[in-house]
Amino acid sequence: MSDAQIVLSAILVITLLAQAFAPALRVLIVTAGAGLACLAATALGVADTGAILAAVPWDVLVILVTLGLLSQIFAESRLFDRLAVSATRVSGADPARLTLVFAVAMYLASGVVNNLTALVLVLPVIHVLLGLGGMSQRYVSWTLGVLLVACNLGGAATPIGDFPAILLLGRGNMGFGEYLVRAAPTTMIALVILLVLVHLVVRPARGIPSDPLSTRLTRAVMEALHRRVSLRRRLFLPAAIALGAMVVAWLALPQRWGIGPELVCWIGAGGALLACGRRGEGLARRGIDAEAVLFLLSLFVMVGAVSRTGLFADVAHALTELPVSPGLQLVIFLVLGGVLTGLFSAGPSMAALLEVAESLARDLPGEAVYVGLAMAVCAGSSLFLTAATAGPLAQALTERAELRDAEGNQLRFGFFDFLPVGLLSFALILAVGIAYALWSLGRA
Amino acid sequence: MSALPPALGQAFRIAAAELGMAAAARLFVDEVAAGGGAEAIAALRDRLGREYPVLDLAAARWLAGEAPPAIDPGPVIAALAGIERLVAVGLEVHHLDALLPRVPAIEVGLVTEGRALSPEWRRVLANYDGQVEAVGLSDFQLWAGPRAALLTFVYGGDSHVVHVSGQWLRVSGPDVRLIFRSLIGWDVVGGALHVYPRWFAEVARSSFTEVIG
Numbered sequence: 001m002s003d004a005q006i007v008l009s010a011i012l013v014i015t016l017l018a019q020a021f022a023p024a025l026r027v028l029i030v031t032a033g034a035g036l037a038c039l040a041a042t043a044l045g046v047a048d049t050g051a052i053l054a055a056v057p058w059d060v061l062v063i064l065v066t067l068g069l070l071s072q073i074f075a076e077s078r079l080f081d082r083l084a085v086s087a088t089r090v091s092g093a094d095p096a097r098l099t100l101v102f103a104v105a106m107y108l109a110s111g112v113v114n115n116l117t118a119l120v121l122v123l124p125v126i127h128v129l130l131g132l133g134g135m136s137q138r139y140v141s142w143t144l145g146v147l148l149v150a151c152n153l154g155g156a157a158t159p160i161g162d163f164p165a166i167l168l169l170g171r172g173n174m175g176f177g178e179y180l181v182r183a184a185p186t187t188m189i190a191l192v193i194l195l196v197l198v199h200l201v202v203r204p205a206r207g208i209p210s211d212p213l214s215t216r217l218t219r220a221v222m223e224a225l226h227r228r229v230s231l232r233r234r235l236f237l238p239a240a241i242a243l244g245a246m247v248v249a250w251l252a253l254p255q256r257w258g259i260g261p262e263l264v265c266w267i268g269a270g271g272a273l274l275a276c277g278r279r280g281e282g283l284a285r286r287g288i289d290a291e292a293v294l295f296l297l298s299l300f301v302m303v304g305a306v307s308r309t310g311l312f313a314d315v316a317h318a319l320t321e322l323p324v325s326p327g328l329q330l331v332i333f334l335v336l337g338g339v340l341t342g343l344f345s346a347g348p349s350m351a352a353l354l355e356v357a358e359s360l361a362r363d364l365p366g367e368a369v370y371v372g373l374a375m376a377v378c379a380g381s382s383l384f385l386t387a388a389t390a391g392p393l394a395q396a397l398t399e400r401a402e403l404r405d406a407e408g409n410q411l412r413f414g415f416f417d418f419l420p421v422g423l424l425s426f427a428l429i430l431a432v433g434i435a436y437a438l439w440s441l442g443r444a
Numbered sequence: 445m446s447a448l449p450p451a452l453g454q455a456f457r458i459a460a461a462e463l464g465m466a467a468a469a470r471l472f473v474d475e476v477a478a479g480g481g482a483e484a485i486a487a488l489r490d491r492l493g494r495e496y497p498v499l500d501l502a503a504a505r506w507l508a509g510e511a512p513p514a515i516d517p518g519p520v521i522a523a524l525a526g527i528e529r530l531v532a533v534g535l536e537v538h539h540l541d542a543l544l545p546r547v548p549a550i551e552v553g554l555v556t557e558g559r560a561l562s563p564e565w566r567r568v569l570a571n572y573d574g575q576v577e578a579v580g581l582s583d584f585q586l587w588a589g590p591r592a593a594l595l596t597f598v599y600g601g602d603s604h605v606v607h608v609s610g611q612w613l614r615v616s617g618p619d620v621r622l623i624f625r626s627l628i629g630w631d632v633v634g635g636a637l638h639v640y641p642r643w644f645a646e647v648a649r650s651s652f653t654e655v656i657g
Contacts, residue, residue: 078570081567081570124564128458131455132451132458132459133455134449134450134451134455209449209450211447211449213447213448213449213475213480213484214451214455216475216478217449217452217455217475217479218455220471220474220475221455221459224459224467224471224537225459225462225463225567226567226571227541228541228570228571228572228573229567229570230573232573405451406449406450406454407450408454
């Protein structure tokens with residue numbers, strides 16, 4: 001390794017470790033790391049700051065911001081409140097069915113809107129249900145855990161669901177339809193297997209009384225809490241029409257027109273915001289997730305600086321030089337990707353691993369590498385509570401809800417409460433991802 | 445008693461936080477009666493009555509064959525004549541649901557701080573679709589004026605004292621009486637509580653401009 005590779009990769013790894021250990025300071029840590037990476041790259045003659053900034057995938061940030069704003073319009077329209085009430089009705093407030101119905105609902109919602117937005121709005125409803133039913137610690141851990149994993153799988157199912165898939169779309173690694181038809185069935189298979197295992201083997205609702213009076217009271221209270229909460233059509237319709245038009249544009253616009261996914265997002269979300277009038281203006285001013293943008297921009301800068309040293313190309317080269325079959329090389333890459341994501345979370349891992357994946361995709365079928373990588377990152381995101389996109393938020397909201405079981409004991413949703421769900425989900429999603437990658441490799 | 449769910453107390457607390465003690469009591473009595481009849485209502489009163497006096501009163505009334513008190517916003521609307529801004533202190537959704545559609549021209553604020561049981565305010569306010577605004581303890585005085593009134597819910601009492609939520613004590617006071625035109629109490633239980641008025645504070649009936657109900 002050259003001096004530049006050692007210094008810049010050390011800055012990247014130390015920054016990622018520091019932000020993982022001190023999540024409360026993560027934005028400050030990564031922005032400082034990005035500044036340091038630019039300084040080191042300039043001093044070592046790798047590239048100046050202008051060149052590093054020019055290589056930042058701004059289109060990905062545009063997609064992220066505009067889709068975030070579209071999610072905000074859906075949130076303001078109270079779509080998620082209505083969804084949560086419908087899910088309660090469908091489940092009949094039965095503890096075993098609640099987990100399944102809400103997991104499917106969160107999977108579907110996360111495929112279209114930002115995980116965090118969906119979870120912030122649905123979790124309070126789930127907390128009420130957990131509180132009304134006097135659920136056990138085991139039930140709370142597994143239900144909330146499965147919901148988080150369902151969010152991750154939903155985010156990986158579509159090219160607009162979560163950052164890793166957005167990155168693939170934005171960088172042109174895969175087209176919208178190309179990714180959707182491969183990732184959606186794969187994530188769905190993983191979700192179905194997970195839910196079957198949880199429902200039939202783990203059985204978190206075991207031992208929780210599901211008497212008619214409890215379910216009757218739960219349903220009545222839920223209806224009363226949302227008695228006049230209705231869908232705001234003035235907000236919902238523009239957002240739904242814009243999203244529909246964007247999906248059509250992503251699927252149908254010929255590539256030679258040069259209208260990329262970022263421009264579709266820009267025009268689509270902009271149109272929806274304009275149609276919402278003053279509320280749209282308010283959202284555009286205050287609804288942008290500056291924390292996510294700063295965090296990802298800093299990651300792109302650090303990863304870009306390391307990329308300029310040729311380190312990622314060297315890693316990819318070393319991987320392809322391993323004296324094993326291409327299939328096994330890909331499996332090793334995916335397992336490493338999953339573990340790294342578990343440690344560093346999806347954003348940093350995907351930003352770095354994609355550089356290696358692009359090198360691998362020169363020799364291997366792109367769909368096997370990219371969809372396999374998206375699944376591996378999804379598996380890693382589901383390993384620890386800290387790695388899941390919405391994990392820390394779910395933990396904080398659950399603590400604030402002060403849930404108690406029937407005996408009055410405080411219920412938690414912390415790192416170790418999530419761990420059994422995380423280990424099972426990690427193994428399962430990674431196995432499905434590897435199986436898909438090998439199947440795809442075999443077909444090529 | 446064993447037929448009642450073990451987490452019933454917690455469930456009532458959640459409902460009371462977000463619907464109000466009287467609205468939650470009415471809902472629980474209706475549902476428990478429909479599910480288990482008089483035996484279940486007696487068990488409910490036995491289990492939770494001491495902790496939740498409004499629930500105790502509602503259950504006692506049901507067992508005695510009495511109907512729950514009717515909700516009539518008419519006298520409150522009359523008391524609000526000429527009022528342009530109303531600050532509600534405390535939460536009773538059945539009463540607010542009955543009142544607010546009848547006073548569309550009045551700007552309504554709801555004090556969201558200082559409650560013993562904290563609800564999910566975003567959801568509470570969503571039920572009023574923009575008609576009700578959240579008001580903090582530090583800024584409710586901005587709503588004061590000669591055409592402004594304070595409203596709280598009263599949970600029984602006698603000719604000298606009435607029971608109100610503790611939140612009312614943090615809002616009302618001699619200085620506040622001077623800056624709002626009216627301080628209105630709306631009795632939501634229509635009778636004296638049978639057990640110690642836990643969750644409530646006792647204030648002089650005369651501290652209100654008017655007690656309705």
